[in-house]
Amino acid sequence: MKLDPPQQRLHQKLPHHVWILSVASLLTDISAEMIRAVLPIFVLLKLQGGALTIGEIEGVAAATVAIMRVFSGGLSDYLGMQKGLAVLGYGLSALMRSILPIAVDPLLVIGTQFGDRFGQGISVAPRKALMADITSDELRAPVYRLRQSLLIAGACIGALIAGAILFFQPNNYQLVFSVAVVPSCMGLAMLILAVKPVKKQQKLLMIPAEMTGLLAGNDEYYQRESPAQNRQERPESLALNYSPIFWRDVLDLGGEYWLLLVVAIFFNLGNSSDAFLLLKSIDIGIPPAFTPVGLIIMNLVFALVSYPISAIVNRVLKVRLLLAGFLIHVIVYFGLAVVATNVQIWCLFALYGLHLAMIQGLMLDLVDRAVEPTRRGTAFSLFNLTIGITLLFANLLAGWCWYAIGSGFTFTVGAFFACIATLILLIGSEESDLGNS
DSSP: OOOOHHHHHHHSOOOOOHHHHHHHHHHHHHHHHHHHHHHHHHHTTSSOOHHHHHHHHHHHHHHHHHHHHHHHHHHHHHOOOOOHHHHHHHHHHHHHHHHGOOOHHHHHHHHHHHHHHHHHHHHHHHHHHHHHHHHHOGGHHHHHHHHHHHHHHHHHHHHHHHHHHHSSSSOOHHHHHHHHHHHHHHHHHHHHHOOOOOOSSOOOGOOOGGGGGGTTOSSOOOOOOGGGGGGOOOOOOOOOTTOSSOOHHHTSSSSHHHHHHHHHHHHHSOOTTTHHHHHHHTTTTOOOOGTTHHHHHHHHHHHHHHHHHHHHOOOHHHHHHHHHHHHHHHHHHHHHHHSSHHHHHHHHHHHHHHHHHHHHHHHHHHHHHOOGGHHHHHHHHHHHHHHHHHHHHHHHHHHHHHHHHHHHHHHHHHHHHHHHHHHHHHHHHEEEEEEHH
């Protein structure tokens, strides 16, 4: 296939280590998505774990990766072992995934998921630091887009492989988990053998201010242009004495920040894991081999609409877009409470992908704009730490609601919390400068 001139220039400019690191990440994404697509079904149908157990698994997993991401940046800077920490994270995830095929108890599954997400959380910031070290400033946006494209590709490929295995080998979840170990180990091997640590590492705290979000491990790279004087750098002494949250800055984060944090808490209290969407698919009678179809549809819709949405740079439009995304979330969750057919739930998966594309990174971008550059590290870290704890309670609540009353009540509660978050954001943005600047 002949590349057009921009693609050809990109291919020529990107260092080969970028491609190696990107492919290694793609392989680990495929592995993770294969497990994600069938794990809740395995726990429900094979281990007889029930929704409450799945809520515990997903809550522990979501909280672990969110909280670990807060500290991985500081750990990477302090130890100066970016490749070593990335290898440690990838290796721990691969080890935990290799245990899944022999799991016969929900407690063991909880343990493996904790270890897997612990590894993922450790590797996020070091991997991004490695990528930043081997790319120039002008190539970071294309590298980010490449990473996002491969992330979506990995999600679709992983779900497709998992579904295909269950189609030809019904109920053979152990085979899915065993196959998932292969790309995970391949990604680890590529990282160990083909990616060389840079001689002069760039500390995450020394990266320009618009990339400070890497401290908290979020996946967003804000591509808006910033004046040169706004590219503030932290002194070397601060990087060496890194703390994820500078408590002296907490009280000075400002009203807009606390408004956004409260909105995020209420929204995420009802934003349970995608595992419950897969459970709903089983609940209405979709065969296990076809439950990954919903994830594929969700990721394809996300891929189609996320790029044009990301072009929105106006702050007022971003608040309105976030409100619209919250409303779609409410519609999807109310729909999941009453859905009865395959076509209906797949349409809801598509809407859910649209919702993700609309809100992905918007909250973090608004947080970024709401605080002073010198307090961004504290703001992002506190934000992600709080959301990690919130997601733990959200999944436990979803599992309990499903167990005690039923799936319809679970999604109704989720829609209720999203409504509260929408109202708080709507009223708060009208009373503050958040929606008027």
